[in-house]
Amino acid sequence: MMDPEIAAIDAAMQEQGKTKADLARLLGLDSASVSRIFGGKRRLQLHEARTIQEWLGGLPSTVAAGGKVMPMPGLVPLYGWVGAASESRLTIAEQSLRGYVPMHPNQQHVRDAFALEVADISMSPRYEPGEIIYVAPNRWPSRGQDCVLVTTEGGGFLKRFIRREAELLVLHQLNPDQDLEYPITIVQAMHSVVGRG
Incomplete structure (x- = not known):
């Protein structure tokens, strides 16, 4: 199709x-x-x-005047991961828009929902490189839920949420199997993973 x-x-x-x-x-x-x-x-x-x-003199486009990416009915934008596997960096910006994918059922009525492509093996075997994850932006995850942490330096990390303490976040990765601590001061955004495909 x-x-x-x-x-x-x-x-x-x-x-x-x-x-x-x-x-x-x-x-x-x-x-x-x-x-x-x-x-x-x-x-x-x-x-x-x-x-x-x-x-073509105009299309029913996903790009409005001024370059802002506009949603399409039933579809969400797919943004790409960039950088080396060791850095697990992602870019969520119009420049990295890779296209559109069908909306996940769990993204119904989620404002600004999007999808990302997994680039590294840090959450393997749960998520493999090339797999698509579906995200509810700026929604803090529940304990044990997968999430995407975006840092103030632009790093993006797909991990499992363990807990939030006064000054730090504790997240878990599967490969290698370990808990990781991130200071709250470096957190720009936290997104819940609500589906995969």
Whole structure:
């Protein structure tokens, strides 16, 4: 099944008589890269989506004027993890938008819900690299619930919530199996993991 954003681009191109070769020239890509986009093996970058929207004279787009990512009905944005496995860093920003995935049932009525791709093995075998997790942002987890901790330095960590003390958080990782302590002062945000897929 084609990604809804790509399907909208494909339909608009057909309606306007524009070809994939035209699109490749527009984006400065080779034909194999364009085929991967339409085959779901390569995600559009935000700047590419904007260029295509202008080229086609507008689309029912996920990008509003000013570049803000807008939600699509029944879908949530998928953001990518970045950095080495040892750092477990993630970026939750428009520049790392990888596309959209169907909303998890547990994200119904959750404002600004999103999904992330797991990049490392710190929570293996529960979560493996490449697996998608679904997040309820700025919702503190219950004891024993998986969560994403975002630090003031921009680090992002997928762990299991153990407890919150006056000055620190205690989280658990599975690989290697250990409890980790994070000072409350470095916590920028805490997100609950509400599903996987």
